[in-house]
Amino acid sequence: MIQLRAEERAAMRGLLDSVAEDLGAPPAPAWEAAYWAVPRHLFLPDTVWVGDDLEACSRRDAPEAWLRHAYADGSVVTQVNDGQGGDPGERWASCSASAPSIVFRMLDMLDVAPGHNVLEIGTGTGWNAGLLTHRIGPEHVTTIEVDQVLAARAAIRLKDIGLEPRTICGDGANGHQAGGPYDRILATCSVRSIPPAWIAQTKPGGVILAPWESPWFCYGLLRLTVDGHGAASGSFSPHSAFMLMRGQRTDLRIYRDVVRDDQVPLQSSAALSPWAVAGDDWAAQFAIGLQLGDVWWTWHDNPDVEGVASRLWLATTDATTWAAVDWDGRSEDRFTVWEYGPRRLWSEVEAAYRWWNLSGEPSPERFGMTITAGGEHRAWLDAPDRLIPQTG
Structure with missing residues (x-):
């Protein structure tokens, strides 16, 4: 003893x-x-x-x-x-x-x-x-x-x-x-x-x-x-x-692995706050993650960019596509968006958030996953026959 x-x-x-x-x-x-x-x-x-x-x-x-x-x-x-x-x-x-x-x-x-x-x-x-x-x-x-x-x-x-x-x-x-x-x-x-x-x-x-x-x-x-x-x-x-x-780790950094000086992103604007999707709402983040699959994010506060107080970076795990959402430190409903690569990541994030919102903002326990005999992972809401949308 x-x-x-x-x-x-x-x-x-x-x-x-x-x-x-x-x-x-x-x-x-x-x-x-x-x-x-x-x-x-x-x-x-x-x-x-x-x-x-x-x-x-x-x-x-x-x-x-x-x-x-x-x-x-x-x-x-x-x-x-x-x-x-x-x-x-x-x-x-x-x-x-x-x-x-x-x-x-x-x-x-x-x-x-x-x-x-x-x-x-x-x-x-x-x-x-x-x-x-x-x-x-x-x-x-x-x-x-x-x-x-x-x-x-x-x-x-x-x-x-x-x-x-x-x-x-x-x-x-x-x-x-x-x-x-x-x-x-x-x-x-x-x-x-x-x-x-x-x-x-x-x-x-x-x-x-x-x-x-x-x-x-x-x-x-x-x-x-x-x-x-x-x-x-x-x-x-x-x-x-x-x-x-x-064995499932990905070691990626925005400036080291993703963004290059010669890349020319597309510019647009958005009303959805980046904090709504990458802030303190864990239910929103969980639902967005299930839909996006291969997209990650990181915050860059006080970047050395004129007129930008905070920036949310998004990127795919294969490092081929990225987006940045800039906040000027003043506006509450207007953000500048930069997107580069074959996908429009911020548009995908907006769609994922919109689906979650229109579905009644479900919490994580309402979601499930089925793995088929072939290895496909199918995320669902409330029941296995109610598959959630996938982006990308």
Whole structure:
């Protein structure tokens, strides 16, 4: 039995209360038992990175702060720059321990039962795999991690507390056929498309639960049921934002990869505010992302352009088409639009927003996705036969 210090036990109790408040009820007794048997802090590295600036917090130098981050109901970055280090101004998060409330929400949505065979995509720290292993046993849990160092560390931490699920270093997009077929597949990284191997390795009637990301917006959990004929279908829920699966990343920057000095864009004007589509309205962004598919955005505040206070850039993931929407700092309903390439991206965004608005501004939980046996992803609203429009 793991011996906990008083401050660790108090921190764990506080977090459990926070999770119950977020979920609206305490975790199921089996998951609460797993929580106490698999303390989160035992799975975190000695240095974590916190805040928007990814400031390093060392367990050795600041033990109280480190423990506080370990048991806050929020995500904590556990690796930067794919483990390659980097100066403070160059850090970017490449692995994190998910917020405990979303961990338990996803475990509840997964609906595992004794005897279920489960594949986890994205071992990370190993904490989630530990919770699953405590619940259904090591012979029923396979966890796969693409990063060799992370996979090895997680396996050691799991073994140290007497839990030894099958831990694989490999590309999670390929699943792990040798351990299947699976009753449940759980991804702890977001995806822009469901890998065919996941559907192929899931039993008929089995469940795939994965965080979703469109290039436009990272948000939502997609819970699919596999039909046994190579297809799957299910609904979104309005929770989570996870790091993208490494094999689906796109590393694009506007001035480095997209815009060129010799390009001559078309100029027009618009009344739709760029903040309406790339601001604080998550429902709008989610719906737009499902329609646009391959379009992403980034803000450029105070660009060095006369008469422009803020600019919204749009671009396709193949870097062939872009648009810019300029605000002069004064007008509330007139914006200058620049578009270049074979598509008119701002026109597509306006059409996507208009459809969402005319459809009653539906929230993410009204949307779903069907993946056909041929791998086509079909997004729908309210029912699988009500497909949403696609641009591009």
